[in-house]
Amino acid sequence: MGKKLIFVFVCLSSVLQAQDLAKGERKFLLKATGSLYKANQLRSNLQHYYVGGNLEYFFADKYSFRGDIYTLVGERNNVNFSMRSTTQLTAGFNRHFAVNGWSPFVGVYTGMTQLHSSPIIQDFVTEKAHPDIQYIPLVGITAGVQYYFYKYFHFYAEARFTHEVSPYASVSIDEISYTAGLGFHIPMKKVK
């Protein structure tokens, strides 16, 4: 399986040509990242830790479409909910301000959180009455920077602000998450 993937990658690389990333060319670039995200809720001292990643495609030098998925792997200071799992799926667009190999960006996204939790409450009957899984719409903005240092790799750092409405009370559960790491990209520009 691994050899097949390498073969496909080599074949793909032979028919595709890297755009000049150092000159700010981004169109047709396909990139993927995976990372650990730390998130702080703004209305409490609750902290979440997510593992996730994204796939981003540049349909123009300045604009890209991006899809993300995150899943909760840990939390701290939680006194209201017994969180079993949380998965976020988002889609959005980014605006890039490419300068040479650097690519600062801002973006917007929307999506859905699948929340698998139970409120920590004393009344057993009421606790039993709460649903296991809830779906919460979300919107957010993101900002960060990417640095393309090699044909297939880049560094990145970013922060995301996510706005959600609590399914348990009339309050928002906004949070800011941030991460940094190494990303992988494939130039999809065809050789003329």
Place this chain on the structure above:
Amino acid sequence: MRSTISILLCFLCFYGKTQEKEKYAGEFTLGIRSTSSFFDNTNNGRPGLGTGGNFRIRLADRVNTDWFADYILSTTDYLKRADAHIGWSVLFYPFNFQNKGFKPYVLAGHCFDYSQYIDLQDYTHKADRWSSAIQGGIGTHYYFTPRFDITLQAQYMMHLGTHLEYEVVNSHVNFIKEKGTLPEGHLLITVGFNYTLGKLWGRN
């Protein structure tokens, strides 16, 4: 019979000539969007937040169709309300119809709607209803590139069908479901981002 065929041929010729002039007819656009619901009678003025998607099929330079699906959640101190909308609108561009700059439009359409009210004190205590709705409003696209736009629109959606409300008596929620065709509406503000993938017809 002969006259009918003649009329049909004339219509087809006219339609064909019209289509030749329609530069943007056939465009297929895919997008994501977020919708906030305002002035709802169950939210005590608090807006609901939604997420969804849409696609547009453009029939002519000045006429577009928008097909959408949204999921909107709003929560009060006593109630969780979830709305699912699936529907379509016709967009008319009275001014600029080219894919650049601002492109304002008026819209009208129809939608199917599912609402569910859940008592936050007891999730087994809930009520739901299916209804149909009509909507109308205004909006604008702004094109970053000829294929990529941001869309901002405001529309008023009026539900036709079973009416669902709630009242709180001694911190206990009672649901009130009234049969009939009472109109019930809310204002929806939508922000979306759309990308034109190509043309379904008229590529030449």
